[in-house]
Amino acid sequence: MAHILVVEDEVKLARFVELELSYEGYQVSVAHDGLTGLTIARESHPDLVILDWMLPGLSGVEICRRLRTTGDQVPIILLTAKDEVGDRVAGLDAGADDYVVKPFSIEELLARVRAHLRRTQETGSDVLQFADLSLNRRTREVYRGTRIIELTAKEFDLLEYLLAHPRQVITRDRLLEQVWGYDFMGDSNIIEVYIRYLRLKLEANTEKRLIQTVRSVGYVLRE
Template structure:
């Protein structure tokens, strides 16, 4: 799967140069040239890594970082900055940045930082399940739909986790019952429909599009 990188940089020539270098490395790059567009794009496109210039029109890279972190977004963030004072670097890291590169920089250094941060993310990826704008964290048992936190019961969480581990696959009711409730479950088999309804109510509370689809006579599938 191609790694998606969002680059937020207002210097057009520099942004184009970085984009070309990243593309040559096999990454897919989206560019935003101001802070507000960058923040909106980050929230909507769910990139695998962000590269943010510190000084941006409308909203600084540090403020973008702070706002994303405040809503639970854990994507790796690298700050590009001309500020080389220790206090400035600390401020960037305190805002939630994972790394920083001081301008002027060599493209080899930037690429190395990108690879290092992606490696760290991949090491913990097993705990994060993402589909469309839905994100589930196995370690913290937190669930987000976009920026909205969703409170689930233990069984709702288990059911959603199972669907997220098998995206776009039609899962039979029997498989769901065996996996989520256990082979020895002796209760009403309609329990699945009840919990699917609970999940839909919570996942679609703000009129979001439906992700859990019913396949009549078979079971359920997570797809957009």
């Protein structure tokens, strides 16, 4: 079930869109101002966002910009009464994927929702998988088989990088640069510490080891 966030300050319109989406089988969250919408988007990682352009607090365009600057690639559909070419360009340049002008047909909006969700599912880029280990970049969920694994932010980043480069030997220097940042000035043993944390969590039920040590070089994800 796809999760859709609707951010719309017109309460009746928001309720109408919520009911139509729910009827189509989607899980729906609703916010009536920009700051609340941005907070929900960051915390719940929806599969798609429907954003009104004009909102109290933060505009829909500003929400787009803020989500995109943090790397969030959730599909975004802007709802607006603005229909000038310059307005459409501004919305798309801010990171919106699509644009629906008010008043709109609910059938058209639902069709666009289906198209963007289908496109996201086809790319499959949000889910990384190796053996029985899977990681969802958008929801930040990690599973070993059917067992969910709770990770800290940095443990997640480290595992994500290893999963993005399976069977490749990754040096410690490369991990420091890519996961901790080029300007990291901490203890270089931090990698060993976090690898140990990951192994403890990934192998908590005596599962086979997937993160292997390559002596004097680094680490590799392989069976």
